[in-house]
Every structure is written in C-alpha cells, then in structure tokens.
Amino acid sequence: MAESGIPRTRHEFKRRKKVRTLLEAHDWQVVVEEYGPLVWQTAYRLLANHADAADCFQETFLAALELARRQHVRNLPGLLVRLATTRAIDRLRQRARRDRHEMGAYDCERRADGAGPVDRIEAGDLAWRLREAIGQLPSQEAKVFCLRYLNEMSYRQIARELRIRVNAVGVSLHRAKARLREILAATDVKNEVSHETG
Amino acid sequence: MRQDRDILGEAVARLKQEGSSQQAPKTVLDETVRRLADVKSDDVGRRQARRVVIRRTWIRFAVAAAALIALGCVIGRLSRPAPLNLQELHQALAPSVAASIEPAIRARIVEDLQHRYQLALAATYVKVKEELTEQYLDELNRFAVQFLAASNATTNRLLTQLVESIDTAQAEELGRVAKAIYQIEQNRIQDRAQLAAGLQTLASRTRNAETELSRTQQLVQLLADVHPEDADTQPDLPIEIPSERSDP
Numbered sequence: 130m131a132e133s134g135i136p137r138t139r140h141e142f143k144r145r146k147k148v149r150t151l152l153e154a155h156d157w158q159v160v161v162e163e164y165g166p167l168v169w170q171t172a173y174r175l176l177a178n179h180a181d182a183a184d185c186f187q188e189t190f191l192a193a194l195e196l197a198r199r200q201h202v203r204n205l206p207g208l209l210v211r212l213a214t215t216r217a218i219d220r221l222r223q224r225a226r227r228d229r230h231e232m233g234a235y236d237c238e239r240r241a242d243g244a245g246p247v248d249r250i251e252a253g254d255l256a257w258r259l260r261e262a263i264g265q266l267p268s269q270e271a272k273v274f275c276l277r278y279l280n281e282m283s284y285r286q287i288a289r290e291l292r293i294r295v296n297a298v299g300v301s302l303h304r305a306k307a308r309l310r311e312i313l314a315a316t317d318v319k320n321e322v323s324h325e326t327g
Numbered sequence: 328m329r330q331d332r333d334i335l336g337e338a339v340a341r342l343k344q345e346g347s348s349q350q351a352p353k354t355v356l357d358e359t360v361r362r363l364a365d366v367k368s369d370d371v372g373r374r375q376a377r378r379v380v381i382r383r384t385w386i387r388f389a390v391a392a393a394a395l396i397a398l399g400c401v402i403g404r405l406s407r408p409a410p411l412n413l414q415e416l417h418q419a420l421a422p423s424v425a426a427s428i429e430p431a432i433r434a435r436i437v438e439d440l441q442h443r444y445q446l447a448l449a450a451t452y453v454k455v456k457e458e459l460t461e462q463y464l465d466e467l468n469r470f471a472v473q474f475l476a477a478s479n480a481t482t483n484r485l486l487t488q489l490v491e492s493i494d495t496a497q498a499e500e501l502g503r504v505a506k507a508i509y510q511i512e513q514n515r516i517q518d519r520a521q522l523a524a525g526l527q528t529l530a531s532r533t534r535n536a537e538t539e540l541s542r543t544q545q546l547v548q549l550l551a552d553v554h555p556e557d558a559d560t561q562p563d564l565p566i567e568i569p570s571e572r573s574d575p
Contacts, residue, residue, distance in 0.1 A: 168351070169351035256341040258338065260342070
C-alpha cells in the first residue's frame with residue numbers, strides 16, 4: 130500500500146496531484162489506468178477468481194465514483210483499496226456461506242512460479258484455506274486483517290479508512306489473527322487425518 | 328502455537344505472492360471505464376431530468392397552493408357572519424350593562440373617595456400635629472425666656488435688698504461698736520481719773536500710815552482677843568472700812 134499516506138518523493142507528490150486534478154475533472158479513465166492494477170491485485174488476491182475479481186473491480190470503481198461525488202476524497206488509493214477489500218471480503222463471505230464444504234469454485238489456474246507440483250498444491254491449499262478462513266471472520270476483523278497484512282497499511286491508515294479508533298484496529302487485528310490461527314490449525318488437523326485415513 | 332503462527336504467516340505470504348504478479352485484464356479495464364462513462368452520462372441525464380421534474384413539481388405546488396388560498400378566501404367570505412348593527416347592539420346592551428355595572432362603579436367610587444378622605448385626613452392630622460407641636464415649643468421657649476428674665480430681675484432686686492440690709496446692719500453694728508468703744512473710752516478716762524484721785528487720796532492718807540497701822544494692829548489685836556459669846560457684849564466699835572472706789 131505505497132499509495133496511501135504522505136507522499137515521500139517529489140514524483141509521488143506530482144502523480145498524486147495529477148490524480149487529484151483528474152478526479153476533480155471527473156476523468157476516471159486515467160484513474161482506472163493509474164490505480165487499476167492496485168485494485169485488481171487486492172481483489173484477485175482475496176478472491177482468486179477472474180469473474181469475481183472483475184465484478185469486484187468494477188464495483189469498486191463505481192462505488193468510488195459515487196463517493197467522490199458525495200464527498201471530498203483525500204486519499205484515493207486508500208479509498209480504492211478499502212472498497213476493493215470490503216467487496217472482496219463480502220464475496221468471500223457469500224462464497225463461504227454458499228459452498229462452505231466445496232472446493233470447486235476455487236480457480237487453480239495460477240500457481241506459484243518456480244515451485245514443484247507438491248509445493249504448488251500445498252501453497253494453493255494453504256492460500257485457499259486462508260481465504261476461506263477470512264470469509265469466516267467477522268466483517269471488520271477481516272477488513273482490518275487484509276488491510277494490514279495483505280495491503281500493508283499502518284494502524285492509523287486503517288483507522289482513518291474504516292473510521293474507527295487505532296485501539297480498535299489493534300483489538301480487531303488481534304482477534305482476527307487468533308481466529309485465523311484456530312481455523313487454520315483445525316483445517317490442518319482435518320487434512321492430516323484425511324491423508325492418514327486415505 | 329508456534330506451528331499455528333508459522334501456518335498463518337506462510338499462508339499470508341502465499342496469498343500475497345499469488346496476487347503480486349497479477350495484472351488487470353484489458354477487457355476488465357475497458358469494461359470498467361465504459362461503465363463509469365455510462366454512469367456519468369446517466370447521472371448527467373438524471374440531473375437534467377430531475378431539474379425539469381423539480382421545476383414542474385414547483386409549478387404544480389405553486390398552482391396548488393394558489394388554488395388552496397383562493398378556495399380558502401371564497402369559503403371564508405361565504406361563511407362569514409352578517410355585519411352587526413353597532414347602534415342597535417349598543418341600545419340593546421346599554422341598560423343591562425349599566426344596571427350590572429352601576430352598583431359596582433358606585434361601590435368603587437365610594438371606596439375610592441373613602442380612601443382619598445382617609446389619606447387627606449391622615450395628611451391633615453399629621454400637618455396639624457406638627458404645627459401644634461411647633462407652636463407649643465415656641466410658646467414654651469418664649470415663656471422660658473420671660474420666666475428667666477423675670478426671675479433674674481427678682482433675684483437682682485432681692486440681692487440688692489439683701490445688700491442694702493446687710494449694709495444697714497453693718498452700719499448699725501459699726502455705730503453700736505463705736506458707741507461701745509466710746510463708752511469704754513469714757514469709762515477708761517473716768518477710771519483713770521478715779522485712779523488718779525484714789526492715788527492722791529492714797530498719797531494723802533499714806534502720811535498717817537504709821538498711825539493707821541498701829542491702829543489697825545490694835546484692832547486686829549482686839550478682834551483676836553474677842554470671843555464669839557462675847558461679841559454681843561462688846562461695845563460696838565466704829566469700824567471704818569475703806570471703800571474700794573471713792574467717788575470722784
């Protein structure tokens with residue numbers, strides 16, 4: 130999440146100024162070209178599905194357009210990442226509710242490059258389990274966890290984007306990690322038992 | 328727990344690694360830009376339509392409000408009561424109103440007058456009392472002055488009389504003292520003269536002193552020898568007792 134917060138270089142400052150000018154001029158094509166990759170990475174990382182990521186991508190920009198009309202946007206990248214994360218988590222939760230015990234929706238078309246087949250399967254399985262676990266978390270805890278560990282936002286940035294206190298961010302993050310560890314450990318034990326019996 | 332933490336960290340790392348090299352498909356970007364443009368155009372048309380609708384709605388509201396106001400005016404004019412004849416109403420109501428109000432007005436006037444009289448009497452009483460007090464004090468002061476003057480005159484007169492009487496008494500006393508002194512002086516002069524005469528007599532008689540002494544001795548002798556029972560028998564001797572004071 131290098132786009133949020135105070136600009137550190139002159140180039141970044143100029144780029145942000147340009148984006149702000151474009152946003153004020155309602156030139157959203159440039160905004161999409163500028164921040165499209167960031168939003169796509171955020172959405173696809175959580176959803177791992179092209180169709181869902183594309184829907185989430187479009188919904189994110191549409192929601193950002195609506196928000197930009199209603200209020201002044203100070204940090205557009207932070208807003209886009211937050212919107213993309215929220216929508217992706219919503220889809221994850223829907224998916225978790227819909228086919229909690231199925232694995233067919235998982236798109237395995239992309240694997241880690243340079244790894245062996247076992248590592249690829251293991252890595253995909255671990256990432257999928259984490260996605261499923263995030264889908265089982267409460268909404269705010271899932272958002273805080275994703276913004277912190279997947280988008281590398283600071284506590285203060287997360288608090289500003291979600292409009293909560295910094296202490297609440299810490300508490301939510303702690304709870305999210307504890308639950309994720311429980312869920313991951315439980316699924317790990319279940320997989321081991323199934324492997325042994327199989 | 329260590330294993331769980333490793334699993335979570337590994338899972339996060341895998342997840343980040345999966346999404347890091349992903350690029351948004353061109354179709355998705357184009358579709359998003361197209362939808363954004365549609366939304367913007369729809370929004371512009373919606374704004375214009377909303378403006379027209381709002382304008383028409385305002386016209387409708389204005390016409391409806393004007394119709395309601397006109398209807399209200401008509402209903403008000405039709406339903407208003409007939410105008411009253413104030414003179415007849417006054418004539419009809421005057422006796423009853425007068426009859427009902429007159430006793431109260433009388434009582435109010437009487438009460439007002441009593442109140443005013445009481446206030447006036449109280450004021451007059453206070454004023455008279457103050458004047459009488461002032462007059463009394465003036466009279467008292469005047470009497471005190473006159474009394475003091477009279478008493479002073481009387482005291483002066485009495486003191487004058489007293490002084491005169493004292494002077495008279497002192498003069499009489501001085502007269503009597505002078506007279507007494509004169510009498511004493513006269514007596515002294517007389518006594519002096521008598522003393523001188525006596526002394527002359529004594530001097531003249533002293534010439535026969537011896538004889539007289541012897542004679543006295545004899546008489547004493549005789550008296551010593553005479554007893555009391557013999558006294559009656561003794562012939563009376565001529566005894567001459569010299570007077571202490573001889574007449575001048």
